[in-house]
Amino acid sequence: xxQSEILGLKWEDVDWIKSAITVQxxxxxxxxxxxxxxxxxxxxxxxxxxxxxxxxxxxRNYRVMQEKLKTKRGMRWQESNLIFATGNGTPISSRNxxxxxxxxxxxxxxxxxxxxxxxxxxxxxxxxxxxxxVIVSKILGHSKPSVxxxxxxxxxxxxxxxxxxxxxxxxxxxxxxxxQPTDSKSGTLSIELREREHIIPQKIFRP
Numbered sequence: 001x002x003q004s005e006i007l008g009l010k011w012e013d014v015d016w017i018k019s020a021i022t023v024q025x026x027x028x029x030x031x032x033x034x035x036x037x038x039x040x041x042x043x044x045x046x047x048x049x050x051x052x053x054x055x056x057x058x059x060r061n062y063r064v065m066q067e068k069l070k071t072k073r074g075m076r077w078q079e080s081n082l083i084f085a086t087g088n089g090t091p092i093s094s095r096n097x098x099x100x101x102x103x104x105x106x107x108x109x110x111x112x113x114x115x116x117x118x119x120x121x122x123x124x125x126x127x128x129x130x131x132x133x134v135i136v137s138k139i140l141g142h143s144k145p146s147v148x149x150x151x152x153x154x155x156x157x158x159x160x161x162x163x164x165x166x167x168x169x170x171x172x173x174x175x176x177x178x179x180q181p182t183d184s185k186s187g188t189l190s191i192e193l194r195e196r197e198h199i200i201p202q203k204i205f206r207p
Contacts (some may be wrong), residue, residue: 001023001141002119002141003094003115003116004028005025006084007026007091007092012081018050019051019052019053022046022047022048023047023048023049023141024046025038025039026040029093044138044141044144047138047139069087070089073087078090119140123148123151126139133148136148137149
C-alpha cells in the first residue's frame with residue numbers, strides 16, 4: 001500500500017470476519033486546507049486485500065490500545081475513526097510518520113531505505129515467492145499488470161532484459177492465467193498469501 005492509503009485507513013475499512021481490508025481513500029496534504037481525504041486517482045486504486053492471521057491479530061491489539069488512549073485523552077480526543085491517528089485522534093502528517101519511521105529504522109541493523117521502498121520490497125518479495133504478476137498488480141493498485149511487470153521484472157532482471165518481449169509476455173501470460181480475482185466486476189481482490197518458511201529472496205528490487 002502507498003503511504004497515503006495507509007494514513008487514510010479507517011476502522012470501518014476492516015472486515016474482521018473475512019480478514020480483509022478495503023482501500024478506498026487517501027490522506028493528502030493540501031495547502032490552505034491541511035490533511036484531506038480523497039478517493040484513489042484511478043479505479044484500480046479501489047481494492048480489497050486479505051490480511052494474514054498475524055496482522056489481523058496485531059490490528060486487534062492496536063485497536064484496544066487506541067481505545068485506552070481515547071479514554072485517557074477524554075475531551076481532547078477528536079474522533080476520526082482513523083486506524084493510524086495522532087495522540088489526539090487527528091490525521092497523521094506524512095512528515096511525522098517518516099520522522100518516526102527513520103527513528104525506528106536507526107535503532108535497527110536494517111538497510112536505510114525510504115518509507116515508500118517498503119512497498120517496493122513487498123512487491124519484490126511476492127514476485128520472488130512466485131505470486132503471479134496479475135495478483136501483485138492488483139494488490140499494489142496498479143492500473144494494469146504491465147506496469148508491475150515493467151517496474152519489477154523487465155527493467156530489473158538481466159534475464160528478462162535479454163529476452164525477447166514476446167517471450168516475456170508468454171511467460172507472464174501462463175502465470176497470470178492461474179490468477180483468480182474474487183470480484184472482477186468491482187475490481188476488488190481477496191488473496192491469502194501463505195507464509196513460506198526458509199525462503200530467502202535472492203534480490204530485493206527498489207525501482
